[in-house]
Amino acid sequence: MDSKSLRPLVAIVGRPNVGKSTLFNRLVGERRAIVEPTAGVTRDRFILPVERLDWDLRFDLMDTGGIGIVDRQDLADSVEMQVMTGLEAAALVLFLVDCREGLCPLDEEVARMLRRAGAQVQFIANKAEGQEAERNLLEFSALGFGPPLAISAQEGKGLTEVWQALEQALPPASAVEEVQEALRIAVVGRRNTGKSSFVNALLGEQRVIVSDVPGTTRDAVDIRLQWQERPVVLVDTAGMHRRGKVANAVEYFSLTRSDHAIRRAHLTFLFLDLTDHPAKMDQELGRTIQDRYKPVVIVGTKADLVPDLNPKAFAETVEHFFPHLRGAPIVLLSNVTGKGKDRLMKLAFQLKEEGGQMVPTGELNRVVETVFQRLRFRGGRGGKPRVFYATQLRAHPPTFLLFVNRKELFEKEALRAISRELRKRLGFARIPVRIVLRERLRSPSKKG
The missing domain is CATH 3.40.50.300 (P-loop containing nucleotide triphosphate hydrolases)
Known part of the structure; x- marks a missing residue:
């Protein structure tokens, strides 16, 4: 003891x-x-x-x-x-x-x-x-x-x-116990996709109410546990559904707390029911995860109910419905048999480690220069987008500050291309990165 x-x-x-x-x-x-x-x-x-x-x-x-x-x-x-x-x-x-x-x-x-x-x-x-x-x-x-x-x-x-x-x-x-930062995972998905069953399977006890009635779990409950002697905090997020169908204030605040859970987690598990087709609400959840710059694992649940499932076909379905989450790892899970549980948790720790990396400034600037040479942005009437210097502000998510000539020259498509290249070249293939632009101040004598 x-x-x-x-x-x-x-x-x-x-x-x-x-x-x-x-x-x-x-x-x-x-x-x-x-x-x-x-x-x-x-x-x-x-x-x-x-x-x-x-x-x-x-x-x-x-x-x-x-x-x-x-x-x-x-x-x-x-x-x-x-x-x-x-x-x-x-x-x-x-x-x-x-x-x-x-x-x-x-x-x-x-x-x-x-x-x-x-x-x-x-x-x-x-x-x-x-x-x-x-x-x-x-x-x-x-x-x-x-x-x-x-x-x-x-x-x-x-x-x-x-x-x-x-x-x-x-x-x-x-x-006194030593400090060890817990891995924080937001467990999100539509109602009745098996989130609470997954939490209970990890705990080995029924801490969260599990029911066939959709929407049983209304609160975003933080549950602390040890997985292979490493601390984890699971946020068993209330089931989400369309805002237009919010029945009362309790349901509304459940939606708000789900978004808050995604914000404060290291990463997100997006639960999709393999016995049903992805819905618009699933796509909206995916976009929320993307907007919060969170790594995500797409989890196909109830795999035991679909024994003849083709994993490749499911991956194609995910790519079709969630193009904005391209590159996210996919795990097929059965809460009944436990299949997929260990792989899912191992992935979570890997993603946390990847998202916590800090890139040396010299290396980052060399990569940024290579990226801009490869992308070969064309100049319009206002000039060509240029970057003078880059530095990493933080991890979780990896956030890069780029000092540029004019921010308005960096259109959304250009930023997406820069982000893709940085992720590929800096080891963040499965981790979303955030780019912050700041115009370099010029002395009055150099202003046009």
């Missing part, structure tokens, strides 16, 4: 603009949270794993929205709810105040909230640079949390004391 515990959560809490995101970035070791002088920039909870084995620490760190934001009341309520949710889950709260400004009513409000929550608190006074800031330190004893640790997150001063406090308050790293 594994005796390791879940990762403890450490929440950074305070009023707006006391330096929570700056401290967050210091502790994480990279700039991940947006740092702005404008109060209220961080509106959502932002959580990242931290591993500092030199301090024997392994935990999750949360940057919260500032308490007391009043730019929009609906956002203020949402942010404070996010903060309270974080406090409920936190093993330790880093309560941050601003030494330069000294004690203010919002600090007292945060202190009251922390006392009501019964949270374990480490009190920290940030921006402790200069004599005035040192004098202001004395004011904070009125909050009832003892003397604060004086730090400057911006300059990196006092962080050793913060790490020492964390080490004393949290369990040792050896007692």
Whole structure:
């Protein structure tokens, strides 16, 4: 039996603009949270794993929205709810105040909230640079949390004391599970195509209601599991059908949540019933997957009911109905016999790995140059499309920024051709890529 515990959560809490995101970035070791002088920039909870084995620490760190934001009341309520949710889950709260400004009513409000929550608190006074800031330190004893640790997150001063406090308050790293990012799969398809049966087959238990009545699963339920000792999150998406046939608000929100599931997944399984012909709704789902730049596996379900099925004929049907998903792998699946299940999951991990690749900038620019030489774009009245420089912005999906002469010269067909060539030459044959165009700024002396 594994005796390791879940990762403890450490929440950074305070009023707006006391330096929570700056401290967050210091502790994480990279700039991940947006740092702005404008109060209220961080509106959502932002959580990242931290591993500092030199301090024997392994935990999750949360940057919260500032308490007391009043730019929009609906956002203020949402942010404070996010903060309270974080406090409920936190093993330790880093309560941050601003030494330069000294004690203010919002600090007292945060202190009251922390006392009501019964949270374990480490009190920290940030921006402790200069004599005035040192004098202001004395004011904070009125909050009832003892003397604060004086730090400057911006300059990196006092962080050793913060790490020492964390080490004393949290369990040792050896007692905490390591982070391993789960593969997130959106399972989508029309109603009654076997999605819930597939989820249950992977789990080995009936966690999702399975029925012959179409539309039994209305919520997009996240289910965590281990597949060959690797973490997976399956989103068993509510069955989809035409918007014109939405019966009520529950069905409408099921459609919305299905789209949201596709957005936040690494890849998508599109379930098609082999006993029925693809319908317009299947094609619309395919286009949604394409619009979200998600890798997809076309899954033909209920293969046990069609024993004489010709796989080649099914592949031709898929190519006819889903030309926009050309190149997507196809798997025939039977939830009854289990045939196709292992191949499907192996494909999913392969696609995640392929979609997570980052291409070195030098290699990318050489490939882009080759692509443009091969495509030989013709110039119209406005000139010929040209690219000066390319870089990869992110993975999942692979997103490439191209600095070009004029964006309007890159028509849709040209972008599709560039995308096809990049996928083929960069190892993304089964992965959609996203292209972002930006015009290169020219100096005033060179403008026409």
